[in-house]
Amino acid sequence: MKFDIVKTDKDSRARAGLFETGHGTIQTPVFMPVGTQATVKALSPDDLIQLKAQIILSNTYHLYLRPGTGIIAGAGGVQKFSSWNGPILTDSGGYQVFSLNDLNKIKDEGVYFKSHIDGSKHFFSPEKVVQIQRDLGSDIMMVLDECVPYPAEYNYVRKSNKITIDWAKRSLLTFNNTGPVHGYDQEIFAIVQGSTYADLRTECAKALIDMDFPGYAIGGLSVGEPKQAMLDMTSVCTEILPKHKPRYLMGVGKPEDLLDAIERGIDMFDCILPTRNGRNGTVFTTFGPLAIKNSQHRDAFIPLDSECDCYTCRTFTRAYLRHLFVAHELLVLKLLSLHNIHFYLRLMEKTRSAILNQSFQAWKKEFLENYKYYDEIKQNNK
């Protein structure tokens, strides 16, 4: 793996990078559309190519349970299985094991859990999760960690950190003792935990930095904590994480959160918001979010976002999209997801350009100014 910082912002930790993977080079900062079950909900690989998506997130826990690791390995890896020929990062499934299962039992050796699909019993160890990701063939694999819920007691988090650090060590050992099974290089990222405790974040990060992973993620944020805590913990981590390695803030977030985190030195993001909100009829636009079902759009023969050049905005009016949404027509789920992903990907592109041009702060200010426009209209109408 090769990760190069092309430019760093003069006034912040924001940076623009290039990140080589087994399936192509990624320009950072990058947003990774979420394709949990080896499909970005409602979008085809062709749609993703047209959107210029650079890398897709998938999920070890979900793919292991369904369709099963063997089938994806048999297809030649998750890229061939899903016909997405770009890079794929697989989350380890730590988050899912803890969030989708009331009945999980965490031990030093790993975690015992029941399938959310059929209740069948399963066991994940850090070693096993690396091996599964070898079989899945993700370009970037993630270590198994304990994703601590929010809020959590200091002492619980301190103990949990020990497990996360131990598991990271064992993951790296397994990673180094095994090789790719699908003919291209894979990388593994560690995950910094520590809830909202700065000292525990630092402790965890330092231990993981000592292991010299190719990249680092910050996990256990965007799980209900105040936004300021999320940003503070991000800063605590990026303060000490090695500058020359990629940094991935897991599960974040809203457009404005991405800019705040980039400012603090984050390179990679994933979030379900653009696709989930798309399916719920909430649309991200240059001038702020809008709800397509609102009756004001009934006869609005204008695009969702006058500044957007995605297929949805080039082709359809709000009136038509509202009709599809109100009439429960499938097509709208794709059209709004596509627009929202486009919005996130272009946001990252524009931010990268701004960093390269040393105009990050001005760009961020301009974006936020526009982005609160609908909100201000609402306030003024009250």
Place this chain on the structure above:
Amino acid sequence: MKFDIVKTDKDSRARAGLFETGHGTIQTPVFMPVGTQATVKALSPDDLIQLKAQIILSNTYHLYLRPGTGIIAGAGGVQKFSSWNGPILTDSGGYQVFSLNDLNKIKDEGVYFKSHIDGSKHFFSPEKVVQIQRDLGSDIMMVLDECVPYPAEYNYVRKSNKITIDWAKRSLLTFNNTGPVHGYDQEIFAIVQGSTYADLRTECAKALIDMDFPGYAIGGLSVGEPKQAMLDMTSVCTEILPKHKPRYLMGVGKPEDLLDAIERGIDMFDCILPTRNGRNGTVFTTFGPLAIKNSQHRDAFIPLDSECDCYTCRTFTRAYLRHLFVAHELLVLKLLSLHNIHFYLRLMEKTRSAILNQSFQAWKKEFLENYKYYDEIKQNNK
């Protein structure tokens, strides 16, 4: 409107034609994908262009109720509203008024009914339905008729015929006394009813032929009657319908039904089967229908149909499609609908070529021979 018969089969009534509309020329025989609510379920206009769909069916009843005629008229017609720039045929809504509503009241002046969406009260007269279709701007509009359910008493059908004939007359009068509102020509088709009674079909057809409509549909079939009755009634109608005008068999049907009806002189079809079956996981292939959820496809790294060149078959394996289907992933609804529509459209193209080459019977035989292949395997395994 201009309809030209390019070639007639030497051994049957099958014919290949060219049909000019306000939004382009249609090659017949033609299958019209169903876009009831101004969208072919799960497919975008771009998908339909790539599939080389020639004309889309939409529905007066549905569009009148939602989003409302005014909104579609305001957009400049249903083509502009939906961004489908090809021809659109709108069914009158007669079928929906009678099938979606237990509470409808048919009178000489028209039909009183309640909305299936919110129970609100409405009234359709033949005159009003023509006017709505003027506002919707469909290239081909259909007259309001009484779609008789199956089975129906002879005397009931005889009386119903009188209403259907009277309404057709009034529809044509309104059509002739009004003009297009969106700047392009529209046409109107009459609908032959008469249930499964040959003499009543003949009586209805003759009365409508006397009115000299630009085209004729055969309605009230594929509503539960035996297949032979459907074919017999089709023959009774095509025996006397004018040769130089297009003939449309409404709501039919399976691939083999289309070939049987073409043989009897039908030019146009619509049916929900390819899209509805796609959403249910039933796929049409050269070798017969298959159910994608069957466990035999779990690790089948082959396309749905080895003879198909649609996006789905060029890109994905049965194993992946089965995974998406079992995991309730939205993308599969599009991919299977797209394949099935492709199958129907290519079936019509190949049939047209065969008619042009005077090889219709040989083509039909070859198609049916292949099409029963999976069925024969199943029989042999019993």
